[in-house]
Structure formats: C-alpha cells, structure tokens
Amino acid sequence: MARWEGNTRARLERAALDLFAEQGYDRTTVAQIAKRAGLTERSFYRWFPDKREVLFGGEELEQCFVAAIEAAPEGADPLTMLMAAFAKAPEVIRPREFLRERSAVIAANPPLLERELIKLSTLSEALTAALERRGIEPRTARLATDAGLAILRQTGRRWMSDENADHTQLLADSAADLLAVLTANTPNASTNGNGRRS
Amino acid sequence: MARWEGNTRARLERAALDLFAEQGYDRTTVAQIAKRAGLTERSFYRWFPDKREVLFGGEELEQCFVAAIEAAPEGADPLTMLMAAFAKAPEVIRPREFLRERSAVIAANPPLLERELIKLSTLSEALTAALERRGIEPRTARLATDAGLAILRQTGRRWMSDENADHTQLLADSAADLLAVLTANTPNASTNGNGRRS
The missing domain is CATH 1.10.357.10 (Tetracycline Repressor, domain 2)
Incomplete structure (x- = not known):
C-alpha cells in the first residue's frame, strides 16, 4: 500500500521549508528536498512542477x-x-x-x-x-x-x-x-x- | 545643451512600449530600445537598471x-x-x-x-x-x-x-x-x- 498521499506532500513541504531556512532557497535543489523527505526526485515532480512551487500547496x-x-x-x-x-x-x-x-x-x-x-x-x-x-x-x-x-x-x-x-x-x-x-x-x-x- | 531629461526618459519608455507590443517583451533587447529611441545603450542604463524596469517609471x-x-x-x-x-x-x-x-x-x-x-x-x-x-x-x-x-x-x-x-x-x-x-x-x-x- 502506498503511503497516505497527503503525508507525502506534507513531508516534501516540511523538507523544503527546513532546507530553505537552513541554507537559503537558491542553494537548495529538488534532489536535496526529495532526499531529506526520504523520497525520489520523481515523487517530488508528481506533486510540484518546480522548486518554487513547493510552499504554495497547489x-x-x-x-x-x-x-x-x-x-x-x-x-x-x-x-x-x-x-x-x-x-x-x-x-x-x-x-x-x-x-x-x-x-x-x-x-x-x-x-x-x-x-x-x-x-x-x-x-x-x-x-x-x-x-x-x-x-x-x-x-x-x-x-x-x-x-x-x-x-x-x-x-x-x-x-x-x-x-x-x-x-x-x-x-x-x-x-x-x-x-x-x-x-x-x-x-x-x-x-x-x-x-x-x- | 543636453535634451530635457524627462524627454530622454519618455523616449525610452515609448520605444520600449512599442517594441514590447510589436515583438513581445522576451524578444526585445535593451540595444533595440535604445536604437528606437535614437539613444545609446549607455543612455538607457543611466535611466533604468534593466529592461524589466523601463515601464515602471522609477x-x-x-x-x-x-x-x-x-x-x-x-x-x-x-x-x-x-x-x-x-x-x-x-x-x-x-x-x-x-x-x-x-x-x-x-x-x-x-x-x-x-x-x-x-x-x-x-x-x-x-x-x-x-x-x-x-x-x-x-x-x-x-x-x-x-x-x-x-x-x-x-x-x-x-x-x-x-x-x-x-x-x-x-x-x-x-x-x-x-x-x-x-x-x-x-x-x-x-x-x-x-x-x-x-
């Protein structure tokens, strides 16, 4: 069974927010966000079109x-x-x-x-x-x-x-x-x- | 005597607006705007930091x-x-x-x-x-x-x-x-x- 979808998205948001706060938006990559969330880059792009979108919740x-x-x-x-x-x-x-x-x-x-x-x-x-x-x-x-x-x-x-x-x-x-x-x-x-x- | 300063700026604004309308913002260069206004690129940068600023009047x-x-x-x-x-x-x-x-x-x-x-x-x-x-x-x-x-x-x-x-x-x-x-x-x-x- 797949994880609860809302949870996947929430983990990506949380990981992105932490990384942006720690090292700045510019220095953070999608790969880093996915890794921090324990997910693949592909999972990231299933939820968000790009790095800039991740905090704006669809x-x-x-x-x-x-x-x-x-x-x-x-x-x-x-x-x-x-x-x-x-x-x-x-x-x-x-x-x-x-x-x-x-x-x-x-x-x-x-x-x-x-x-x-x-x-x-x-x-x-x-x-x-x-x-x-x-x-x-x-x-x-x-x-x-x-x-x-x-x-x-x-x-x-x-x-x-x-x-x-x-x-x-x-x-x-x-x-x-x-x-x-x-x-x-x-x-x-x-x-x-x-x-x-x- | 230099031209009236406001006139220089107004000419750059007018030239930029016409070019953006004719060929789109992306395809227009600062060089083209300056040329259309009968001015140098250097004159452009005396008034505006970049192409995106020209319609926003300081x-x-x-x-x-x-x-x-x-x-x-x-x-x-x-x-x-x-x-x-x-x-x-x-x-x-x-x-x-x-x-x-x-x-x-x-x-x-x-x-x-x-x-x-x-x-x-x-x-x-x-x-x-x-x-x-x-x-x-x-x-x-x-x-x-x-x-x-x-x-x-x-x-x-x-x-x-x-x-x-x-x-x-x-x-x-x-x-x-x-x-x-x-x-x-x-x-x-x-x-x-x-x-x-x-």
Missing part, C-alpha cells in the same frame, strides 16, 4: 474558496459570499507553526516572495471571476475581492501570531476594523478625543 | 505619495492621509493613452506582470511605513493601505477608460463604492428590493 485554497462562493445563498451580497468562503480556510491551511516558518522563509527569499505575489494575484482574479458568475457586477466584484483579501490577510497575520485566536472571530474583527478605517473611526482619527498624540 | 509615484503623507495635517485619519496623497497622482502619472497601452503590454508579458506585482507590494510597504511614522498603529496602517490601494486601483481603471473622467472625483466615487461593498449596500445585495436577479 490550488487547494482557491478551489475551497471558489466552491464556497458557488454554494452561497442566492441574493447574498459579495462581501458576505467572500466571508463565508474565507471561513472555510482552516479546513485547508497548514498548522500555525508551519505557516509562521513559511512566512519567514518567503520574506527572506525574493523568488518565493515573487511567487507568493503571483499566487495572491491569481487568487484575486479567481475570486472576482467567481463573484461575477454569481451575478455581481465586475467593478463591485473587484472592489469586494480587494476588501475581502485585505480582511483575510489581516486575519491570517493575527491568527498566526496568537495560538488561541479563532479564525472566524478574527475574520469578523478584521472586517469591523476595515469598516472603521473607511469611516475614519480609528484610534488615530482626529475625531477621537482620547487619541491625541504628542 | 520611484516617482512612491515618493510623491510618501511626501504627501508626511505633509498631511496633524491628527488626520489614515485613509484621509492616503486619499490626499493619491490626489497628487495626476502630477506624476503618464498620459491615459500611454497607460492604456502599458496595461495591455504588461498583461501580455508575465515578466512585466511579476514586476508590476512587486512594485505594487513595495509601494504598499512604503505607504504603511509612512502612516506608521505619522503615529498610526501598524495594524490600522496596513488595513488603511490595503483599502486605499483598492480605491486607487479602481480609480486608475476608470480614469484610463474614460477620457473625461476627473481623477479626484473618481477617488471619491471609488471610496464610496468600497464603503458600500463593506456595508453590503450594493446593487446585488439581497436587501436591495429592485436588484432581483432571475
């Missing part, structure tokens, strides 16, 4: 979100559809500890940072297209996606840094914070009497 | 925005500071026709799309840092920047496609549209009685 997140938008109730507004989709994230994302290490490695290696920006842009396009298929006007779909991704990124940062935080609660909190920013109801706003700075 | 936009944030009134809320900064954009951006062609060329050439994403990310970091220097709490600065850039991108798309549109008015309109998305007050929202879809 299209799982995108597929999960798009499916949720497709399943949203008729007549829902676009941000509500996106928030319902984002609430599914914990079902597919990796553990906090892995994501924290991953963030540090990506920030330190420009080719990975580029890949992350491209992935985020692709996700953004996919969400906008999914909203449009649900009848949302293109310009609104685009704005809603931008707002939604701002909320999701804030949620991700807070979720990674606090072991006890609940993803769904953070989504709601971050949405409220974004609304506060847009209505200038922020701690730094001049309308806030106790927010005076020296 | 750090003009970033410097303009950061300076405006630094000059914003004491106690202003972060989104107001960003909007005041973005209102300066027409002073540094290229003509609509150039930007429309530029958008098409970038969309068609992955290396340029990557560079654009990186530039946007760098701009985002710079704006967040500028807001933090103005006393805005980091998390709020990040959310305000994300919201601001969503507004700016929407404004840019509308401004490019409508010759008569006013940039400042579009900024205000796009901000109102983003707020409407966040409060679910959109044409597609279920609470809007006349927005029923078949």
Whole structure:
C-alpha cells in the first residue's frame, strides 16, 4: 500500500521549508528536498512542477474558496459570499507553526516572495471571476475581492501570531476594523478625543 | 545643451512600449530600445537598471505619495492621509493613452506582470511605513493601505477608460463604492428590493 498521499506532500513541504531556512532557497535543489523527505526526485515532480512551487500547496485554497462562493445563498451580497468562503480556510491551511516558518522563509527569499505575489494575484482574479458568475457586477466584484483579501490577510497575520485566536472571530474583527478605517473611526482619527498624540 | 531629461526618459519608455507590443517583451533587447529611441545603450542604463524596469517609471509615484503623507495635517485619519496623497497622482502619472497601452503590454508579458506585482507590494510597504511614522498603529496602517490601494486601483481603471473622467472625483466615487461593498449596500445585495436577479 502506498503511503497516505497527503503525508507525502506534507513531508516534501516540511523538507523544503527546513532546507530553505537552513541554507537559503537558491542553494537548495529538488534532489536535496526529495532526499531529506526520504523520497525520489520523481515523487517530488508528481506533486510540484518546480522548486518554487513547493510552499504554495497547489490550488487547494482557491478551489475551497471558489466552491464556497458557488454554494452561497442566492441574493447574498459579495462581501458576505467572500466571508463565508474565507471561513472555510482552516479546513485547508497548514498548522500555525508551519505557516509562521513559511512566512519567514518567503520574506527572506525574493523568488518565493515573487511567487507568493503571483499566487495572491491569481487568487484575486479567481475570486472576482467567481463573484461575477454569481451575478455581481465586475467593478463591485473587484472592489469586494480587494476588501475581502485585505480582511483575510489581516486575519491570517493575527491568527498566526496568537495560538488561541479563532479564525472566524478574527475574520469578523478584521472586517469591523476595515469598516472603521473607511469611516475614519480609528484610534488615530482626529475625531477621537482620547487619541491625541504628542 | 543636453535634451530635457524627462524627454530622454519618455523616449525610452515609448520605444520600449512599442517594441514590447510589436515583438513581445522576451524578444526585445535593451540595444533595440535604445536604437528606437535614437539613444545609446549607455543612455538607457543611466535611466533604468534593466529592461524589466523601463515601464515602471522609477520611484516617482512612491515618493510623491510618501511626501504627501508626511505633509498631511496633524491628527488626520489614515485613509484621509492616503486619499490626499493619491490626489497628487495626476502630477506624476503618464498620459491615459500611454497607460492604456502599458496595461495591455504588461498583461501580455508575465515578466512585466511579476514586476508590476512587486512594485505594487513595495509601494504598499512604503505607504504603511509612512502612516506608521505619522503615529498610526501598524495594524490600522496596513488595513488603511490595503483599502486605499483598492480605491486607487479602481480609480486608475476608470480614469484610463474614460477620457473625461476627473481623477479626484473618481477617488471619491471609488471610496464610496468600497464603503458600500463593506456595508453590503450594493446593487446585488439581497436587501436591495429592485436588484432581483432571475
């Protein structure tokens, strides 16, 4: 019997992350990643097209979100559809500890940072297209996606840094914070009497 | 007397854009761009570090925005500071026709799309840092920047496609549209009685 497939992929991700952290992205080869994971190069390429892709986990997140938008109730507004989709994230994302290490490695290696920006842009396009298929006007779909991704990124940062935080609660909190920013109801706003700075 | 410097740069940008559109980004060399502009390769490298940089106009936009944030009134809320900064954009951006062609060329050439994403990310970091220097709490600065850039991108798309549109008015309109998305007050929202879809 073959090993559980998810386990194979997880071992490759873990091996790549450790090697990137130890010796840098540029100096790490696919052969090294496969060896560290106790697998063949051929196994690596069954899961990932190249070294740069290994930390980006396929299209799982995108597929999960798009499916949720497709399943949203008729007549829902676009941000509500996106928030319902984002609430599914914990079902597919990796553990906090892995994501924290991953963030540090990506920030330190420009080719990975580029890949992350491209992935985020692709996700953004996919969400906008999914909203449009649900009848949302293109310009609104685009704005809603931008707002939604701002909320999701804030949620991700807070979720990674606090072991006890609940993803769904953070989504709601971050949405409220974004609304506060847009209505200038922020701690730094001049309308806030106790927010005076020296 | 040397030619006006801005003119030299504009000629290189124009030549590069035309060549990228005619024969693709990959098949265009710096030598060809310089020749088309009636300049030497050395002149090219006085303005740009490489071929990929030529359509991204240095750090003009970033410097303009950061300076405006630094000059914003004491106690202003972060989104107001960003909007005041973005209102300066027409002073540094290229003509609509150039930007429309530029958008098409970038969309068609992955290396340029990557560079654009990186530039946007760098701009985002710079704006967040500028807001933090103005006393805005980091998390709020990040959310305000994300919201601001969503507004700016929407404004840019509308401004490019409508010759008569006013940039400042579009900024205000796009901000109102983003707020409407966040409060679910959109044409597609279920609470809007006349927005029923078949």
